[in-house]
Amino acid sequence: xxNVFVYCEIEEGKVADVSLELLTxxxxxxxxxxxxxxxxxxxxxxxxxxxxxxxxxxxVIHIAEDKSLYPYKTLPHAKIVKEVFQKEKPCIxxxxxxxxxxxxxxxxxxVLKCGLTADCTALEIGDHTDNKTGKEYKNLLYQIRPAFGxxxxxxxxxxxxxxxxxxxREGVMKKEEVTGNHNAELKKVDAAGLLSEEDFIVEIIERHxxxxxxxxxxxxxxxxxxxxxxxxxxxxxxxxxxxxLGGEVAGSRAAVDSGFVEHARQxxxxxxxxxxxxYIACGISGQIQHRAGMDQxxxxxxxxxxxxxxxxxxxxxxVIGDLNEIIPKMIKYYKKNSK
Amino acid sequence: xxxxxIVVLAKQVPDTRNVxxxxxKADGTVNRGALPAIFNPEDLHALEQALRxxxxxxDAIVTIMTMGPARAAEIIxxxxxxxxxxxxxxxxxxxxxxxxxxxxxxxxxxxxxxxPVDIVIAGRQAIDGDTAQVGPQVADKLNLPQVTYAEEVLSxxxxxxxxxxxxxxxxxxxxxxxxxxxxxxSSAPACRSRNARLLMKxxxxxxVSELQEMSEDYIQLQKDRPYLLIEEWGAxxxxxxxxxxxxxxxxxxxxxxxxVVFKAKESKVLSSDDEDINGLIKELIENHTIG
Numbered sequence: 001x002x003n004v005f006v007y008c009e010i011e012e013g014k015v016a017d018v019s020l021e022l023l024t025x026x027x028x029x030x031x032x033x034x035x036x037x038x039x040x041x042x043x044x045x046x047x048x049x050x051x052x053x054x055x056x057x058x059x060v061i062h063i064a065e066d067k068s069l070y071p072y073k074t075l076p077h078a079k080i081v082k083e084v085f086q087k088e089k090p091c092i093x094x095x096x097x098x099x100x101x102x103x104x105x106x107x108x109x110x111v112l113k114c115g116l117t118a119d120c121t122a123l124e125i126g127d128h129t130d131n132k133t134g135k136e137y138k139n140l141l142y143q144i145r146p147a148f149g150x151x152x153x154x155x156x157x158x159x160x161x162x163x164x165x166x167x168x169r170e171g172v173m174k175k176e177e178v179t180g181n182h183n184a185e186l187k188k189v190d191a192a193g194l195l196s197e198e199d200f201i202v203e204i205i206e207r208h209x210x211x212x213x214x215x216x217x218x219x220x221x222x223x224x225x226x227x228x229x230x231x232x233x234x235x236x237x238x239x240x241x242x243x244x245l246g247g248e249v250a251g252s253r254a255a256v257d258s259g260f261v262e263h264a265r266q267x268x269x270x271x272x273x274x275x276x277x278x279y280i281a282c283g284i285s286g287q288i289q290h291r292a293g294m295d296q297x298x299x300x301x302x303x304x305x306x307x308x309x310x311x312x313x314x315x316x317x318x319v320i321g322d323l324n325e326i327i328p329k330m331i332k333y334y335k336k337n338s339k
Numbered sequence: 340x341x342x343x344x345i346v347v348l349a350k351q352v353p354d355t356r357n358v359x360x361x362x363x364k365a366d367g368t369v370n371r372g373a374l375p376a377i378f379n380p381e382d383l384h385a386l387e388q389a390l391r392x393x394x395x396x397x398d399a400i401v402t403i404m405t406m407g408p409a410r411a412a413e414i415i416x417x418x419x420x421x422x423x424x425x426x427x428x429x430x431x432x433x434x435x436x437x438x439x440x441x442x443x444x445x446x447x448x449x450x451x452x453x454x455p456v457d458i459v460i461a462g463r464q465a466i467d468g469d470t471a472q473v474g475p476q477v478a479d480k481l482n483l484p485q486v487t488y489a490e491e492v493l494s495x496x497x498x499x500x501x502x503x504x505x506x507x508x509x510x511x512x513x514x515x516x517x518x519x520x521x522x523x524x525s526s527a528p529a530c531r532s533r534n535a536r537l538l539m540k541x542x543x544x545x546x547v548s549e550l551q552e553m554s555e556d557y558i559q560l561q562k563d564r565p566y567l568l569i570e571e572w573g574a575x576x577x578x579x580x581x582x583x584x585x586x587x588x589x590x591x592x593x594x595x596x597x598x599v600v601f602k603a604k605e606s607k608v609l610s611s612d613d614e615d616i617n618g619l620i621k622e623l624i625e626n627h628t629i630g
Contacts, residue, residue: 071511074475074485099506103487106472110443110479115590118470122627128594142594144627148355148467153597153627161590173630202484202515205501209509221629245629278628299628301619312606317619321611329613333620338630 003036003060004029005090005163007081008053009100010043010070011209015052018096018170021246023056025123025173026094032125033139035091036060039184042080042191044070050184057178062088064189068200071207072100075199076191078107083194085112090163092141094123097167109165115158116165117143121172121220121277128157135159141166171219174246174338214248214264220277221247224267224294227254228283228304229323235260237327238282244331250274252290268293282323286311303327343399343495345389346450348461348477349382349418351411355466378414381462383530385523388492389460390422390531396495400424402453406434406445412546412569419541420533425566427453428546431573433584439468441588443476448577450481458500459520463488474522481520486513489521491528540566547571 095101109116279297353374415426
């Protein structure tokens with residue numbers, strides 16, 4: 001009862017990355033609340049799915065298996081999740097902010113009459129005192145999200161209703177395996193018994209899902225390198241930084257033309273235009289063609305050994321020095337300071 | 340020919356590209372009065388889908404429904420200029436401060452007044468909140484199936500609608516029985532422009548509250564041409580339960596708002612020293628730039 005639940009999305013037999021990221025976040029929330037972390041999986045051919053989830057520390061996995069449950073359809077999945085939530089009464093329910101999660105979670109919130117916050121960028125536990133009534137609430141889920149086209153950052157709470165539901169985009173939370181062996185208790189959900197004909201009135205006639213491609217345009221955090229990175233090998237550092245921050249690597253045209261990274265990652269006038277929350281420009285001088293593709297980023301950090309590089313004019317922070325020294329320090333201090 | 344009854348859900352939204360300093364009230368809700376108001380972009384895509392159905396089935400009735408303050412009548416007029424047949428404005432002080440759950444409750448009750456309805460079409464999400472929740476929640480409240488991320492209606496035959504959906508990494512074609520709720524993705528065709536003839540026809544369309552400030556001549560004009568009246572419904576017209584409305588019907592509360600737009604863009608120059616890098620990372624974590 002009153003545990004943290006994560007709805008795990010399945011695509012081609014694999015638990016989606018966003019769900020694993022949510023399990024990692026859910027694990028830390030559950031630890032703080034001293035409760036259990038439970039996963040809900042619905043799909044077909046789920047044999048061994050627990051092996052994918054166990055490393056992320058779920059205590060219980062609710063498995064609804066039926067050949068009708070894959071690919072995802074709104075009504076049957078909504079019924080399964082609703083039934084599990086009504087029975088288990090979670091305090092928190094997390095969904096990926098994907099075309100599945102954003103289709104499913106609102107229906108769950110509506111049927112359970114509880115609050116849902118979309119596209120959270122941070123989730124924290126905290127207390128709250130209602131200004132009007134003076135009533136105190138302990139251990140609420142702070143659902144932090146940008147709103148108003150990114151002009152404000154709002155902290156949303158659901159003081160009275162449970163579960164507290166939130167969706168989070170892929171790449172926002174970091175995915176991290178727990179230490180030691182973890183074996184979740186498996187609980188079967190009687191999918192066939194719960195579902196009836198009326199849940200299958202919408203039929204999928206055709207479905208084409210493209211393989212996962214590099215998509216820097218959707219990334220909240222971009223670590224970009226220019227000619228100044230020096231070599232393809234040096235780009236490995238940028239990949240490491242992007243990996244720990246949960247971002248993507250991009251390159252300037254000069255870096256792409258020099259073969260340091262592939263064209264799909266090119267930012268600028270002849271590449272992709274990006275507007276991430278954070279753009280880290282490493283060894284990029286900042287020609288106008290490059291700036292045209294990234295100057296709408298919410299925050300820009302430049303790492304360059306040339307204090308006079310044009311990129312520094314639009315950067316919020318200019319770190320002057322050798323990127324081979326600076327990037328490892330950023331990784332080190334990120335690991336040290338992040339929870 | 341089938342006379343499809345189509346309801347388009349639309350929202351008047353603050354233009355988030357032009358946010359001013361007084362955009363938020365002290366209680367954390369949006370101060371809509373201080374912002375330029377526009378027809379939510381994806382709701383225009385939704386209107387276009389409805390109008391395309393009407394192109395094919397000219398007997399179809401396209402109704403725009405919106406919940407909002409009195410001035411939201413503006414977007415109903417905008418819809419009439421583009422080809423909608425009529426509009427309803429759900430407006431009541433009791434609706435103020437609604438989150439998506441309370442909003443979907445009101446919209447669902449409004450739609451029920453127009454039953455039997457074949458299709459409810461909404462934009463996927465509104466640019467002020469970007470939640471994409473109201474469409475599915477209306478579907479749940481009406482106990483209807485939903486097709487989200489719709490890009491194109493392929494056919495409507497024998498009580499079934501076939502819709503192409505745009506997913507993150509692909510497309511899906513689904514068949515759903517009507518009545519159904521669709522939410523339309525921004526990749527769907529843009530809305531047609533205003534039609535000059537319709538603009539002339541509807542430029543004097545006014546809502547009940549707008550009429551109160553108009554001259555006698557105007558009121559006479561409305562009597563002669565009843566199609567110029569934009570109907571308004573309050574909580575009592577849709578038999579709404581007060582406790583499900585506005586702030587009391589909204590489980591989500593705003594605890595805190597931080598303004599991120601007006602921070603001066605001053606560039607800080609740092610060195611590669613440990614102290615500088617550590618400080619930078621700490622700042623980024625504190626202001627939620629990185630997790």
